[in-house]
Amino acid sequence: MGRNTLLQSIPSKMKAVVVTEYGGVEKLEERKVPVPIPKENEVLVKIYACAINNSDILMREGGYGTDTKSSEKAGWKREAISFPRIPGTDIAGEIVAVGENIDSSCLGERVVLFPFASSGPDGSEHMAEDITLMSSECDGGYAEYIAWPKELCRTMPLSSYVESSSFIVSCFTAWHMIEKSKVAPGEKILITGATGGVGSYAIQIASKVFGANVVALARDLSLKEKMIELGASEVLSYKSKTLSEDILEAAGGEIDVVLDVVGDPLFSTCLKVLRNGGRLAIAGAVAGAVTQLDIRTVYLKHLSILGCTLGTRKEFDQMLAAIREGKIQPLIDKTFPLGKAREAQEYFKDSGKFGKVILKNEG
Missing domain, CATH: 3.90.180.10 (Medium-chain alcohol dehydrogenases, catalytic domain)
Incomplete structure (x- = not known):
C-alpha cells in the first residue's frame, strides 16, 4: 500500500x-x-x-x-x-x-x-x-x-x-427465503422463530415489502405487540397443544408459505398447515437439525421444500x-x-x- x-x-x-x-x-x-x-x-x-x-x-x-x-x-x-x-x-x-x-x-x-x-x-x-x-x-x-x-x-x-x-x-437470508418462495401479495405466510434475527426481519419484509398476511410463531407471547408492530397479523406460541388448529384459525385457512428456521420440533406442523401446492422454505434448524419425514405428505400435497442460505x-x-x-x-x-x-x-x-x-x- x-x-x-x-x-x-x-x-x-x-x-x-x-x-x-x-x-x-x-x-x-x-x-x-x-x-x-x-x-x-x-x-x-x-x-x-x-x-x-x-x-x-x-x-x-x-x-x-x-x-x-x-x-x-x-x-x-x-x-x-x-x-x-x-x-x-x-x-x-x-x-x-x-x-x-x-x-x-x-x-x-x-x-x-x-x-x-x-x-x-x-x-x-x-x-x-x-x-x-x-x-x-x-x-x-x-x-x-x-x-x-x-x-x-x-x-x-x-x-x-x-x-x-x-x-x-439475517435480513438478507429472510429476503432470499421470501424471494425464492415467490411470495405474492395477499398470501398467508407462517414464520417460525419470529423473535430471532431472520424471523423478525422476515415479518417486516413479507408484510411491508411483499404485501403478505403474516402469522408469527414464537416461544412465548411476551413480545407479541412488537411483532404486530413489525407487521404480523397474528402471533401464536408454539407451545400450544393445538398449534396446527390455532394456525389455521389465525390465518383463516391453510398456509401458502412457511418460512422456517426452527427445524425438527415444528417440521411436521409446518407440513400439516400448508395448502396443497404450498411452499416450505428452510434456512435454519436452531432447535433440531435431524427430523422424520413422511415422504407421502410431500407428494400427496404437491409441496415444494426449498433450502435457503444467503442469496x-x-x-x-x-x-x-x-x-x-x-x-x-x-x-x-x-x-x-x-x-x-x-x-x-x-x-x-x-x-x-x-x-x-x-x-x-x-x-
Whole structure:
C-alpha cells in the first residue's frame, strides 16, 4: 500500500477475537494479529460494527455436521475449519486503503460488506462450489480491519454503522427465503422463530415489502405487540397443544408459505398447515437439525421444500434499497465492545432478546 492509497495511518497490528478450536465461549480469544493488506481489486475496511449471528455460534461449536455424520464437528460448508479463525459476517465500516486496480477515490466510503465471495454467475453465486464465507472459509468481522473485494462493498443503507450492520445476514437470508418462495401479495405466510434475527426481519419484509398476511410463531407471547408492530397479523406460541388448529384459525385457512428456521420440533406442523401446492422454505434448524419425514405428505400435497442460505447480489441490493426507503427497520437489542465477544455470544443465545446483538469498535 503506497501513501496515495491510504486514507489514514494504518497500524501493523490490530485487535481481533479468534476462535482457537471447536468448543464453548472459552475458545474465543482476544489477540493482536497482523492487519491484512488488500490485494489486487481489494480494499481495506476499518470495522466499526459487526452483528452476531447463529452462524458464528455454530462455527465455534462445529455445529453444522458433515455430509456423512450429522453430529460431527464441522463448519458452514460441512468441512473442517482452519483455526484460528476470526468469526463475524455482518460488517459495517469505512474504506481506509486500497489495493492495486482500485481507484483511491473510494477512500472514506462508509460501506457494508456482501458476506461471501464466489465465482458463480449472477443469480446463482450463492450456490457455487467455491463459495468463501466470512467467518468460515476466511476471517471475518470480530476485528478492527478486514480486506475484501471492492466489488462486494456496498454503500451503507443508513447513517449509523451499528444499525447498518444489523441487516446483513439475517435480513438478507429472510429476503432470499421470501424471494425464492415467490411470495405474492395477499398470501398467508407462517414464520417460525419470529423473535430471532431472520424471523423478525422476515415479518417486516413479507408484510411491508411483499404485501403478505403474516402469522408469527414464537416461544412465548411476551413480545407479541412488537411483532404486530413489525407487521404480523397474528402471533401464536408454539407451545400450544393445538398449534396446527390455532394456525389455521389465525390465518383463516391453510398456509401458502412457511418460512422456517426452527427445524425438527415444528417440521411436521409446518407440513400439516400448508395448502396443497404450498411452499416450505428452510434456512435454519436452531432447535433440531435431524427430523422424520413422511415422504407421502410431500407428494400427496404437491409441496415444494426449498433450502435457503444467503442469496444473490441482486437480492442484497434490493434489500438495501428497501432499507433506505424505510420499509425495513433495524432491530437492535444490545451492543458490546469487541473485547466482550464472549459475553456478547452468551447474551445472543438468551431466548429473551429481541433484535440483533452488535459488537462495536470505538474510534
